[in-house]
Amino acid sequence: MTRRAHQMPFGAEVTEAGTRFALWAPTARSVALVLDGAETPMEAQDGGWYRTTVANAGAGRRYAFRIDGSLTVPDPASRFQPDDVHKESVIVDPASFEWTDGDWRGRPWEEAVIYELHVGTVTPEGTYAGLMNRLEDLKAVGITAIELMPLADFAGSRNWGYDGVLHFAPDAAYGTPDDLKRLIDRAHALGLMVFIDVVYNHFGPTGNYLHAYAKSFFTERHQTPWGAGINFDGKDARPVRDFFIHNALYWLKEFHADGLRFDAVHAILDDSENNIIAEIAAHARRMLPDREVHLILENDANQARWLPRDDDGRPGLHTAQWNDDLHHCWHTLLTGEADGYYVDYAVKPVEKLGRALAEGFVYQGDPSEHRGGETRGEPSGHLPPTAFVAFVQNHDQIGNRAFGERLSDLVTPERLDLARAGLLLSPQIPMLYMGEEWSASAPFLYFVDFADDEALSKAVREGRAREFGQFKSFSERADERPIPDPTVEDTFTASRLDWDEIARSPHREVLADTKRLLALRRTHVVPLIGTAFRGGSHAEIERDVLSVLWKFSGGTLRFAANFSDVPVSLEVPEGEIIWISRTAAADGRTVDLAPWTGFFEKVTG
Known part of the structure; x- marks a missing residue:
């Protein structure tokens, strides 16, 4: 002991x-x-x-x-x-x-498949003990x-x-x-x-x-x-x-x-x-040298300076950063929404997705329309993909919507299937939000409990209403139902996962797909990203048809996807197709991609 x-x-x-x-x-x-x-x-x-x-x-x-x-x-x-x-x-x-x-x-960091969760809503009990009873289920998924x-x-x-x-x-x-x-x-x-x-x-x-x-x-x-x-x-x-x-x-x-x-x-x-986040990282590295300690940033400024690697490819300060740019690219492509910060990703979204996959940040010193032309970010293409945590959903991007909708409520299963594969087989470190592995039906809403301070509770309610008044996607539905009151308990309980859904369609099939993809990741992707990174690149082969390459000393990984409205055929020159959309087809060295389908290819050595 x-x-x-x-x-x-x-x-x-x-x-x-x-x-x-x-x-x-x-x-x-x-x-x-x-x-x-x-x-x-x-x-x-x-x-x-x-x-x-x-x-x-x-x-x-x-x-x-x-x-x-x-x-x-x-x-x-x-x-x-x-x-x-x-x-x-x-x-x-x-x-x-x-x-x-x-x-x-x-x-090791390259083995990480992260499951973000809220202890109070991930299980019916809403406790550490309740979560402990679900750990074996998460391990079985591949988390x-x-x-x-x-x-x-x-x-x-x-x-x-x-x-x-x-x-x-x-x-x-x-x-x-x-x-x-x-x-x-x-x-x-x-x-x-x-x-x-x-x-x-x-x-x-x-x-x-x-x-x-x-x-x-x-x-x-x-x-x-x-x-x-x-x-x-x-x-x-x-x-x-x-x-x-x-x-x-x-x-x-x-x-x-x-x-x-x-x-x-x-x-x-x-x-x-000596910025405090650097001092914290330095203390952790110095005091825990014999442990795998992973320090992850959320940083809207896209500062690559906090993510340096040593000659062996190990992080000197912080291990990785949440890749909000990648999320915003996927979300804009999947939903067509262009409210708020999504406006920065609405023009040439496929090209921006390619940059986010290949280089990490989309904004690397580029002007942001959302910020009135202010530049944002630092060059990041020199960093390995493992310096970025990738996700298509998280607590913010679900819970900061007026009605807490998940992507499975907003887009077709076919589109979500492609995004899921693009997330889980990319060499960036994938993160799922609780219930995403089976497309849970529960929303994740914003909730608080300031019952002993009615003035504060009122301010929260009114601020929430003002916040969404400027969003077109909300205003078009404003007459349908009011924003859930974040101060009442029902809003909290509505956000709890229903684990019984796992046994029912379509949740059962989504869970099986998640497990299959994570098994492919363990077999094909993890061994690659444990080797030295040699660089990433991306190109639009045709309009809205994306190809992304990641080169490692152990081999090359390629992701190709058709985001257009028409079928396309692509050549697979020499690699092994490790995943392909169900409605796509491979014949010899040719792959026929229907709209919103794709494949991953690996070349060893």
Whole structure:
């Protein structure tokens, strides 16, 4: 058995001498520890720190901090909040949990097939334990990694997770910290990696008390969509940076997670020479050298600078970035929608899809119509395909639609079949959104629970309505039904997956196709992408007929697809066809492609 604990300079740390409590409160006049209702003054120390050690304070006891004799707040580094974000924290002894995965070192990145999920809606139970019971099903599909949407404690009982305010406390709505550890321990026993989504660009709108005693945690010099920026680069920035560095290491070490997905790093505003996301990556690489740790970015700025490889092709900082460009190309082609940011992909969409598949980013310093002509992105063609996480659906792209529709509600099965193969057999790292493997019928809607703050709930409802008023695709249906109210429980429960669908048509057939494609990926694609990348290229052979080549030291992979309205015939010069659409036909070295069909070809050596 293995025991794990990550030591931190703040929060409640169980030691041989008792539990040490530490709070950084540079703008407080006084701080007292409130332990099981009893108040004890804490000693003010240099740098705005308050500390004390209590000999008889063991795991399970409840505590809080009283600021300036009046305001009682939870620990910002609390490991558990059983009664939500406004109440007392609980002392946790992480070393009391016995792990069985002591030999687990992770899996190589090229083997990753990611399954993004929301713990509260992926199963009827909506808990870590409920998800643990589904891990074998996911492994049978061919999934090798689950990515948990943010777990940091948020206000209320339901939320996507991006409103977290207590970054070290897995939300109690899903279970206890030990329940989460049991989930990860079981995943590792099955050979599954676990990634956790973290949000370091803002705090949620309620439950964050740092402003009351650590005003310098934030800065007016940087403004974000959520208000004042986090102080990563000004006076007093060191404790702030350490807070987030330790948070990343906490999930990787104490919870033995295999990687992190960093939400919207373009909104992390840091003018220092050593950007915080680089410092976090450097710490993780240095402190966990013997493990396969995968650090994934979401970055609307398309900055290839965070994805460098060493001479052996291994990432020096971050492992990969979500490839939003690729998603937008697929979505525009599949649906014909051109609202919002999709306008940037509506002109020459097949050419843009080819660039996204072959080079990663579509926008590599190119002007964006959606952004009023502003240039976006950096050159990315030198990066291997594994520097990009590919998807045709995710929580944002489904849930940020007014009605949370999945692609299976928007496009024909034939079109979706081609996109599924293009996703799962491409050498980029594929990601499925929960239920996508069988074209689940449940929507994924936007939901929150701010029941204790009606003004905030009203603002959310009204903001949601304004947001979609400008979209043509919504306005054309606005009279049919109202936008689901994100603050009511029914919106949350409507988003839960119905796993019984797997046994019924057409879901049964989609699941079988997903399994078949992932088996082909393991056999043909994974061995290729584990070798050195020699470059990618793309061409429109005819109008709306795409050919993409990826060259590796171990061979070449080719994807060809007909997005036109007429049949075409293509030559297959020397390779082995590893997949072809059901309505396409191969005769010798010629392939006849009906509209919206394609094939993958592999040349070894």
